[in-house]
Amino acid sequence: MNDLDMVRDLRSEVRQSRAGDLQHARRRMMAALAPEPPARRVRRMVLRVAAVGAFGATIAAGVTVVQSLAPDGRGTQTTGAPAWLPVANAQTLAEHATAAAAGQPDVYPRADQWVYVKWDSYTSPRLLAKATAQPAGAGRTRSRETVERWTRGDGEERAMRDESSGTIQRRRGGADPRLRFDPAYLRSLPLEPSALAERLKKDTSQIALPRARAVSHQILSILEEGAPAARLRAALYTVLSRLDDVGVEPVRDLLGRQGVAIYTRDDDGVRQEVIIDPTTFDLLGARRVYVGGVKSPDPYYSGLPEGEVITSRARVSVGIVDEAGDLP
Template sequence: MDELTLVERLRSEIPADLDVAAAERRWRDRALAAGAPADSPAGTAAPARRRRPRRPLLLSGVAAAACATVGATVVATHQPAEPPPPPAAVGALLDQVADRAGTDPVPRPDQFVYQDTIELRRVMNTRRWYKDRNQSWISVDGSRTGLVRLKNWIRLGPDEGVPPDGDSVLKPCGQVPPIDRPYLGDVPADPDALLRLLATDGDGTRAERQWEAVIDLIDRPAPPAVRAALFRAIARISGVRLASDSVDAVGRHGVAVTRTRDGVREELVFDPVTHRYLGTRNVVTRSSDQLGKRGSTLFASALVRTSIVDKVPKAAPGADVSTC
């Protein structure tokens, strides 16, 4: 097989709706600006912050699409500490996702962001699942009392780690670092600054720390500019791949950006037409006694609805109280 045939085959595996040519042009511009020849050879290359109980790593991805197009992983030799540019298909998709996110409305400081999320979680070492609905009203400036409302649809015993039904009142934040706030209003709206911030905590390699932080932050509300920067930052994390088909917790199919670690592939699922973030899924990629068979799903989520509101519902009697 000659090189031209191989390149054509790789291109045929990339989803048709991804603007690969534009991504290649952006790569060429970056390479030339850095002083690297555009035809240079390809390079090679926790305690989580999450506020919810740590969930098992999610769903499997479909085969990583189109490794990368020619020259997509070139790195300027004078910047060895920086991760290589993303595969063209991943970068093209997340550019579209970021552009769409940047058009969302901006809430006022005195408002709340409402989110309605469904989660499916397999109880480890069993074939049983539980399903919950998580509704949250998050203060934009952190100075107002918010609310989280949890409803479990499938009952399991208290010894199986299932959080109880009910309301949790979120008191004002006070002096909390921006990265730890429920609303990411003060997090940098710049991909490079975000990448540095994402790598400051956790275990593992730089890319593993960044990805773990992304999984923690992806469901938190944020200003449109911050979410757009986060999506562009994800594309620059080493090891991310593209899955041409995935499915969220309510059955919506989409294209996914994935990364694999410790026998599990985590996927961030996006609508292939609107480029809206849909949810997540974790799938076993290496069979084990603890995780189960290869290809089995451990967890899936779906962001069903998000909106900007002016008020928070009254909490149920006996609601828990916590800081933000």
């Protein structure tokens, strides 16, 4: 049997279309092309609006939606939800930041250049009152102020603008080697999270704090003062996400910008937060919040109500300049 004979045999077993079948199909097609009655369009529009409202309510309620990103060299989204939706946990947020940073160049200043960072800073008035009541009477007296700092690329000099006088105060000599954040130090840090964690443990081994707390303090110091490049910043998020008692929560920074906080909790009842832009994964700011729940709180925090924001900082500007006092 040749191929044509086989086709004829198969075709003979199938009922052929009749005129009535074609007419019925034509009526269905024409009905679908006809203008939709206004009432029916309104009903469909109501359903669509209701669906959008339900979706918005889900977001407002903080329902967790996981975004999947692939480190394809550009940090582009491959599947899943938009980046601004809440994430499942700190590790997921760190993974997203790592994917977004994969194709970004590492930009650090030359040894003779400076990193400039400007902060809008807040301290609890209750905490200020306690501090000024101490015999030394030192420290800040205003709850809100602007902080501008410069760090030279080789780490050998730092500068700060005095807000009251506007003068630049310079200080030679590197930062405390146990809490470094200068560009030369940052460039020496590994980008692989496990290796980075071990390096930070080694570098903070002389700090009189439990190991995890010492590492988290070092990470906060680097993120707030050091302005690390995107890949190192993402690696720091990853190390932070692997510490004990770490979580994420949508928050607003001191300037009202919406962000996501990765937080850890200290033994003295203080929650430390790093606030991250959920779209760019840049650092927006940081907060310390007294959450209590400890049997013997630090006397420094005694009398503070639970939920009190102890300190809050919002990063206003960051950049590389040629001289202390210059602005990016």
